[in-house]
Structure formats: structure tokens, C-alpha cells
Amino acid sequence: MTERTDLVMLGWTPDDEESFLEQTEAQIARVVIVHGGHAEVMSASGTENVTETVLFSSTLDTTPVAGDWVAVLQGTIVEVAPRRTSMARPDPGGNRTQVLAANIDLILVVVAADPIPSLNAIERMQVMAWDSGATPVLVLTKADQCSDLDEVLEHVAPVSSGLETIVTSITDGRGLSLLHDRVENLTTTMLGASGAGKTSLLNALHGTDAATAPVRRDGQGRHTTTTRRLFPMPWGGVMLDIPGIRSLALQAGQEGISDTFADISELSYHCRFSDCLHERTAGCAVAAAVADGRLSARRLDSWLAVQRELSFQERRRDPAAMAEQRKRWKQATKMSRKSR
Ligand SMILES: Nc1nc2c(ncn2[C@@H]2O[C@H](COP(=O)(O)OP(=O)(O)OP(=O)(O)O)[C@@H](O)[C@H]2O)c(=O)[nH]1
Numbered sequence: 001m002t003e004r005t006d007l008v009m010l011g012w013t014p015d016d017e018e019s020f021l022e023q024t025e026a027q028i029a030r031v032v033i034v035h036g037g038h039a040e041v042m043s044a045s046g047t048e049n050v051t052e053t054v055l056f057s058s059t060l061d062t063t064p065v066a067g068d069w070v071a072v073l074q075g076t077i078v079e080v081a082p083r084r085t086s087m088a089r090p091d092p093g094g095n096r097t098q099v100l101a102a103n104i105d106l107i108l109v110v111v112a113a114d115p116i117p118s119l120n121a122i123e124r125m126q127v128m129a130w131d132s133g134a135t136p137v138l139v140l141t142k143a144d145q146c147s148d149l150d151e152v153l154e155h156v157a158p159v160s161s162g163l164e165t166i167v168t169s170i171t172d173g174r175g176l177s178l179l180h181d182r183v184e185n186l187t188t189t190m191l192g193a194s195g196a197g198k199t200s201l202l203n204a205l206h207g208t209d210a211a212t213a214p215v216r217r218d219g220q221g222r223h224t225t226t227t228r229r230l231f232p233m234p235w236g237g238v239m240l241d242i243p244g245i246r247s248l249a250l251q252a253g254q255e256g257i258s259d260t261f262a263d264i265s266e267l268s269y270h271c272r273f274s275d276c277l278h279e280r281t282a283g284c285a286v287a288a289a290v291a292d293g294r295l296s297a298r299r300l301d302s303w304l305a306v307q308r309e310l311s312f313q314e315r316r317r318d319p320a321a322m323a324e325q326r327k328r329w330k331q332a333t334k335m336s337r338k339s340r
Pocket residue numbers: 141142143144145168169170171192193194195196197198199200201225246
């Protein structure tokens with residue numbers, strides 16, 4: 001039987017399925033990265049972390065992903081623990097969702113404080129985070145480069161209410177110990193555009209060049225992060241660095257949206273129609289709030305964009321809806337040809 005204390009170092013929390021530990025013969029390990037039909041898993045024994053390559057048993061009904069807790073017997077994953085949270089994105093091949101990582105507690109929404117950050121990007125990352133079941137934390141990096149931090153905080157205020165915000169700099173060290181305390185013993189991942197400062201944060205938190213090892217350099221000497229990695233933090237907990245979700249494709253459900261756009265959800269209770277799309281003004285409380293300045297037009301536009309993208313993703317997953325959409329589109333082009 002695997003010792004619980006060993007697993008805490010790898011991010012085991014009281015919310016994980018305790019009965020999973022009762023397996024007598026198997027070793028409990030955490031998936032670091034999956035390559036096709038095998039995976040690298042990490043297990044802990046005392047202060048040692050051991051990484052090994054294992055195969056998948058053909059009896060598995062869940063394909064393991066980074067962050068999964070698994071039972072390993074004779075070099076083979078024989079069971080996957082129930083997931084507490086899961087991050088997904090639309091399958092690049094088309095019509096299904098692809099789970100990228102499991103059992104993440106905290107998602108750092110990483111954006112540079114300079115130049116002035118995009119509010120829409122923060123909202124979209126927030127939607128993904130809430131929807132996965134994890135808690136988002138806004139991290140404003142590169143504070144040292146910013147001449148007026150108050151201005152930046154004021155700028156992000158409309159999208160960061162209800163969102164813990166930590167201001168950091170790897171140059172002067174501010175915010176790093178706060179962030180350290182926040183991620184301790186948890187499983188954390190980062191979302192953010194290229195150059196936002198994710199690798200730098202990981203290195204600063206880890207205390208070494210944790211992220212340098214898996215990074216490869218391309219022909220121009222720029223680094224490209226190529227694999228999905230799990231970094232155990234020296235004090236317990238892990239950072240899961242997932243390049244695949246760095247280039248963000250929105251995958252979410254209504255829950256993530258209503259948590260992120262709580263103001264719009266609240267207003268929409270007062271719309272005349274319960275399925276109001278807030279695009280026409282008749283009886284729409286959201287449009288009324290925009291009209292009298294209680295809600296910014298940018299905020300509503302961002303909500304609409306997220307909704308449109310999701311309904312596109314849903315149609316892609318639902319061939320019948322896609323066919324219907326195509327038929328309507330054909331009719332519309334026929335009509336416009338006729339009118340020409
Ligand atoms: N001045 C300053 N520069 C920073 C800070 N954090 C990161 N940088 C710089 O910003 C650049 C990008 O940082 P990275 O950590 O590589 O960004 P990333 O988000 O990991 O980028 P990708 O790997 O492309 O996704 C690097 O040149 C860093 O040195 C900071 O707090 N202050």
C-alpha cells in the first residue's frame with residue numbers, strides 16, 4: 001500500500017479519492033506526460049521522486065492524462081483514479097473534446113502588466129479555468145517594467161472582481177513569496193500568451209532552472225516548450241506545465257461562463273425571455289444596463305464572442321446541428337445570388 005504522506009508531496013489532496021490508496025499490491029503514481037500508448041509516471045518514496053515509463057492496461061476505460069493518479073502494477077497502469085477536475089479543449093481532429101490534464105487545483109492566469117493587458121484574454125482564460133473545476137488566480141507579471149501599476153490594476157478591475165490577483169516581478173522579487181504560499185501543496189498550472197512570463201515564474205518558484213531541461217531550442221535559438229511536464233515543488237505540490245493549452249482554444253460550458261461573467265448572469269435574470277441572447281433590446285436587462293452605463297459594451301461584446309465560439313464548438317461536436325447550419329448557409333447564399 002502506498003503511503004499517503006508520500007503522495008502529498010506530489011499534490012494529493014483531501015479531495016482525492018481516499019479509497020484509491022487501499023490497493024494493496026499496486027504502486028500509486030502520478031502521470032507526468034503521455035506519449036501515445038505509454039506514459040511517464042512519478043512516484044514518491046520519502047524524499048525521492050522516481051520517474052518511470054509505463055504501459056497502459058487494455059482494460060482501462062479512461063485514457064490517462066498528465067496529472068492523473070494511477071495504480072501501477074508490473075510496469076503497467078491498471079487503474080485511473082476518479083478525476084477531481086479536468087481541463088479540456090476541442091479535439092484538434094474535429095468533433096470531440098480532448099482532456100489535457102486532470103486534478104488541477106489552481107490555474108494561474110498569467111498576463112504581463114506591461115504592455116497594458118487585454119481584458120478579453122483574461123476573461124477567456126478565466127472561463128476555461130472555472131470550467132475545469134479549478135480556481136483561477138490572476139498573476140500580473142513584469143511589474144518592474146510598469147510605470148503606473150495602479151493604472152493597470154484599475155484597468156483590469158472590471159474583469160478581476162472575485163478573482164484573487166497577485167502582482168509579481170522576477171527582477172525585484174515582489175509577489176513571489178505570496179505566490180509560493182498560494183501554490184504550496186497544490187497542483188497548479190499556468191495559462192497565458194507566449195512571453196507572458198510563465199517559464200520565468202516556474203523557475204522562480206522552483207528555485208532552480210526547473211523549466212530549462214525540457215525546453216528545446218529551435219533553429220533561431222528561441223526556446224520552444226515541446227512537452228507536457230510535471231514539476232514537483234521543493235516544499236510539496238506540483239506545477240503542471242502544459243504547452244498544449246498555452247495556445248488557447250476555448251473549451252467550456254455555461255458554468256465557467258456564468259462564474260466569469262457573474263454580472264451578466266445576474267442581470268439576465270431580469271430579461272423578459274429566459275433564453276434571451278442579449279442581442280436585441282426588447283425586454284433585455286443586459287442591453288438596458290449597457291445603455292445606461294452600468295455594464296460596459298466591451299464586457300457584453302466579450303460575452304457574446306465567447307458564446308459564439310462555444311456554439312461553434314458545439315456544432316462541430318454535433319454533426320446534425322452542423323448539417324443544419326450548412327443548409328441554412330447554402331440557402332442564404334442562394335438567396336443573395338438571386339437578389340444579385
Ligand atoms: N523585466 C521582467 N522581465 C520578465 C519578467 N518575467 C519574465 N520576463 C521576461 O519576459 C520574457 C518572456 O518570459 P518567459 O518566462 O519565457 O515567458 P513564457 O510565458 O514562458 O513564454 P512561452 O514559453 O513562449 O510561453 C523573458 O525574456 C523573461 O526574461 C519580469 O518579472 N520582469
